[in-house]
Amino acid sequence: MNYDADVAVIGVGSIGSMALWRLASRGVAVHGFEQYGVPHDRSAMGGESRMFRSTSPREPVYVSFAAESLALWQQLEAETGQRVLRLNGELVLGPETAPHIVNVLESVRAYGLEHELLDERDIARRYPQQRIRPGDIGILDPHAGFLRPELAVLAAARRAGALGAVLHAHTPVLQVEPDADGVTVTTTERAHRYQQVVLAGGPWVDRLAPQLRGKIQVRRPIQVWYAVDDPPAYTPERFPITLRPEDDGFYAFPSLDGVTVKAGPTGPFKQVVPDPDQLDRTVGMDEVRTLNEIIKRDLPGLHPDPIRVSAYMDGYTADNRPIAGHADSSDRVVILGGFSGLGFKYATAFGEAGAELVVDGASRFDLKPFSPDRELSTWPS
Numbered sequence: 001m002n003y004d005a006d007v008a009v010i011g012v013g014s015i016g017s018m019a020l021w022r023l024a025s026r027g028v029a030v031h032g033f034e035q036y037g038v039p040h041d042r043s044a045m046g047g048e049s050r051m052f053r054s055t056s057p058r059e060p061v062y063v064s065f066a067a068e069s070l071a072l073w074q075q076l077e078a079e080t081g082q083r084v085l086r087l088n089g090e091l092v093l094g095p096e097t098a099p100h101i102v103n104v105l106e107s108v109r110a111y112g113l114e115h116e117l118l119d120e121r122d123i124a125r126r127y128p129q130q131r132i133r134p135g136d137i138g139i140l141d142p143h144a145g146f147l148r149p150e151l152a153v154l155a156a157a158r159r160a161g162a163l164g165a166v167l168h169a170h171t172p173v174l175q176v177e178p179d180a181d182g183v184t185v186t187t188t189e190r191a192h193r194y195q196q197v198v199l200a201g202g203p204w205v206d207r208l209a210p211q212l213r214g215k216i217q218v219r220r221p222i223q224v225w226y227a228v229d230d231p232p233a234y235t236p237e238r239f240p241i242t243l244r245p246e247d248d249g250f251y252a253f254p255s256l257d258g259v260t261v262k263a264g265p266t267g268p269f270k271q272v273v274p275d276p277d278q279l280d281r282t283v284g285m286d287e288v289r290t291l292n293e294i295i296k297r298d299l300p301g302l303h304p305d306p307i308r309v310s311a312y313m314d315g316y317t318a319d320n321r322p323i324a325g326h327a328d329s330s331d332r333v334v335i336l337g338g339f340s341g342l343g344f345k346y347a348t349a350f351g352e353a354g355a356e357l358v359v360d361g362a363s364r365f366d367l368k369p370f371s372p373d374r375e376l377s378t379w380p381s
């Protein structure tokens with residue numbers, strides 16, 4: 001039986017680029033297929049920055065992924081000489097009883113993670129950029145910061161290439177058909193044969209993974225850049241990542257250009273994208289009005305009229321957990337998808353888990369909560 005290579009990774013975005021690198025690092029002959037360029041900004045990875053943290057405002061299960069991801073981000077930096085991660089800290093704000101504060105504290109205590117608890121006075125003194133709300137506390141995670149997504153994807157893909165991986169950019173995959181001896185991957189040009197396939201198609205993942213049909217909802221989070229009045233106060237040294245994941249909450253990054261701070265709303269109102277090929281990248285003023293008000297109130301040093309806006313998308317599952325594991329139809333197909341707004345920080349660990357599933361048939365990570373076979377409600381169409 002002739003194969004084009006051992007493994008194909010379909011989708012060389014956030015997670016696929018890391019899977020490609022981790023597979024190539026193991027000496028696996030691997031091909032990557034990407035419908036756009038590598039990197040690009042038409043799906044989940046654009047917009048200059050993504051948060052990284054060691055604690056978890058969602059579930060403690062992510063803490064071990066954070067630790068492994070951190071080690072691998074640092075390994076990627078060492079192997080490529082690119083600085084993709086900066087740990088300038090994260091300040092999580094909210095009332096003591098808010099679920100995200102409770103969850104962060106739970107993960108901190110369960111795993112003995114370094115952190116600082118700040119009261120209203122501490123926050124006002126150390127972070128005068130923040131206008132905190134009465135009764136707020138702050139948790140500072142010193143092992144948090146921001147990733148540079150486009151640079152990280154490029155670095156991983158190039159490193160994979162240096163280790164022997166072959167990249168087919170601008171090559172959409174039309175069909176993936178596993179059988180007893182291998183997997184046929186069909187593009188517009190021809191059919192390719194591999195022993196195994198990793199599906200990392202982000203917002204499109206369910207198109208090639210029939211078992212996920214109806215289980216991935218594509219949503220369109222926006223990111224908004226505001227001019228700062230006093231740029232030195234918003235450098236990474238002085239302004240940690242800020243997170244207040246409430247209905248009228250926001251996140252904000254330090255200024256990377258000395259002119260703007262990027263922020264986004266954390267409320268539940270993200271547009272649903274019926275067809276990821278038709279992502280509407282125009283952001284209307286009505287979409288940013290609420291965030292402008294939040295910024296005016298909570299970060300008064302920003303000029304509350306945006307000077308740049310952008311729309312991206314990600315695939316969400318009904319339980320907000322990613323999907324990582326073998327497809328039910330074939331143990332030759334590994335699915336890594338549905339990253340539900342949290343995937344970039346863990347991209348290296350999930351890429352590693354995917355490589356382990358391919359090479360060893362099992363992963364050292366606890367992937368049970370992310371099983372493709374778990375009970376997942378179907379989204380209304």
Ligand SMILES: Cc1cc2nc3c(=O)[nH]c(=O)nc-3n(C[C@H](O)[C@H](O)[C@H](O)COP(=O)(O)OP(=O)(O)OC[C@H]3O[C@@H](n4cnc5c(N)ncnc54)[C@H](O)[C@@H]3O)c2cc1C
Binds near residue numbers: 049172203205339
């Ligand atoms: C605005 C925004 C802000 C976010 N902020 C954070 C954050 O701060 N921290 C964090 O950890 N996470 C964050 N996330 C979530 C995180 O970015 C995503 O979960 C993660 O990037 C998803 O990665 P992915 O590989 O699944 O998707 P993508 O990065 O979109 O990769 C999928 C790739 O597959 C390709 N593809 C699909 N189908 C095919 C096909 N048939 N043939 C060839 N190629 C194909 C696509 O073109 C794409 O390149 C954010 C997401 C968004 C949208």
